[in-house]
Amino acid sequence: MDSVQKKNVNYCLNFLKGLACFFVIYMHTSFDSKISSVIVCAGRFAVPLFFIISGYYCVRETSDQKKSITRKLIKTLKVCIIYEIVYFVFGALITPLLNGENINIISYCKKIFTFQKIINLILFNQSLNSGILWFVYALLYCYILMLFVYKNKKHTALYIIGLTLLLAHILGRGTILYFNIIPEKTNIIWFRDFIFMGAPFFIMGLFIKEYETKIRQVFSNNILIICLAVVGLLFSFVERYFVPLEVFFGSTIVVFMLFVFSLNNKEKKVFKPVCIVGKKYYMNEYLWHIIVNALLVFLLATLKINFAVINIFKPLIIYLLIVILTLVFRKVRSFLPSKK
Numbered sequence: 054m055d056s057v058q059k060k061n062v063n064y065c066l067n068f069l070k071g072l073a074c075f076f077v078i079y080m081h082t083s084f085d086s087k088i089s090s091v092i093v094c095a096g097r098f099a100v101p102l103f104f105i106i107s108g109y110y111c112v113r114e115t116s117d118q119k120k121s122i123t124r125k126l127i128k129t130l131k132v133c134i135i136y137e138i139v140y141f142v143f144g145a146l147i148t149p150l151l152n153g154e155n156i157n158i159i160s161y162c163k164k165i166f167t168f169q170k171i172i173n174l175i176l177f178n179q180s181l182n183s184g185i186l187w188f189v190y191a192l193l194y195c196y197i198l199m200l201f202v203y204k205n206k207k208h209t210a211l212y213i214i215g216l217t218l219l220l221a222h223i224l225g226r227g228t229i230l231y232f233n234i235i236p237e238k239t240n241i242i243w244f245r246d247f248i249f250m251g252a253p254f255f256i257m258g259l260f261i262k263e264y265e266t267k268i269r270q271v272f273s274n275n276i277l278i279i280c281l282a283v284v285g286l287l288f289s290f291v292e293r294y295f296v297p298l299e300v301f302f303g304s305t306i307v308v309f310m311l312f313v314f315s316l317n318n319k320e321k322k323v324f325k326p327v328c329i330v331g332k333k334y335y336m337n338e339y340l341w342h343i344i345v346n347a348l349l350v351f352l353l354a355t356l357k358i359n360f361a362v363i364n365i366f367k368p369l370i371i372y373l374l375i376v377i378l379t380l381v382f383r384k385v386r387s388f389l390p391s392k393k
Contacts, residue, residue: 071331073099108258140182191251215256
């Protein structure tokens with residue numbers, strides 16, 4: 054890698070991506086406790102960060118913006134299709150085996166291919182086979198949105214819409230949960246989707262890209278950025294006391310400040326192993342952690358290992374296992390004949 058390429062690498066952002074991966078895994082695999090609820094609250098910046106990154110890097114200095122966006126869209130669509138198949142196989146074949154049940158593919162298909170499931174997929178980005186794939190579908194919709202707006206040099210109206218949707222998410226869902234108007238399992242899919250989660254933060258990434266120079270001038274002091282991030286984190290804890298949201302006002306401040314910090318400190322590696330995960334393995338961490346968790350739980354139960362001890366470190370074990378398995382897979386693939 055030459056000096057120009059090294060200069061373009063944002064090591065600090067790679068660290069944040071690696072850290073965000075861990076928080077996502079922790080949210081989905083940790084045991085319930087007061088400590089875990091605090092850690093989950095602190096990690097609510099994680100998913101928004103990936104949408105901001107996608108928005109920020111969506112518009113590049115290229116003569117053919119449409120081609121660049123279309124390439125990202127197609128790549129994301131391929132991920133959606135491949136991992137729907139992966140999680141179909143896991144849900145229809147592997148999960149019954151792990152649970153000691155009979156495999157019944159027809160019954161599984163009847164369960165997932167319903168009118169309601171298909172409507173939820175189209176409107177709310179809810180995968181037919183796995184809850185975590187909503188993120189990839191929401192990102193796909195973000196790129197579709199960009200195909201309609203990329204020609205505009207100024208996106209003022211888009212920024213206003215993004216801010217409005219973000220406020221609607223926090224205030225709307227907060228009100229629904231606080232007054233218990235609609236059960237959480239029902240309303241979560243209304244707000245954890247492209248409209249109220251993906252688009253607002255993706256648009257925030259576009260905003261940061263367009264006004265990067267001014268933003269970095271205002272937040273040029275790292276101590277100020279860290280202080281504001283800490284204030285946002287504390288505010289998140291206060292908000293969490295009232296309602297358990299996917300996104301808080303405080304976590305919005307945190308993710309904005311962390312992203313700006315990464316722009317100001319691109320060469321800060323912080324902790325190199327986490328940087329490597331953020332650069333090379335972040336998507337594998339997200340897409341495979343549910344499967345690895347299920348296999349790990351099955352293995353522990355089979356070996357009759359004490360869950361109480363393992364549960365404390367389980368998110369970290371899964372985090373490391375995915376890196377190891379990815380490295381093994383790539384090593385094996387390197388020995389296979391390459392396509393000409």
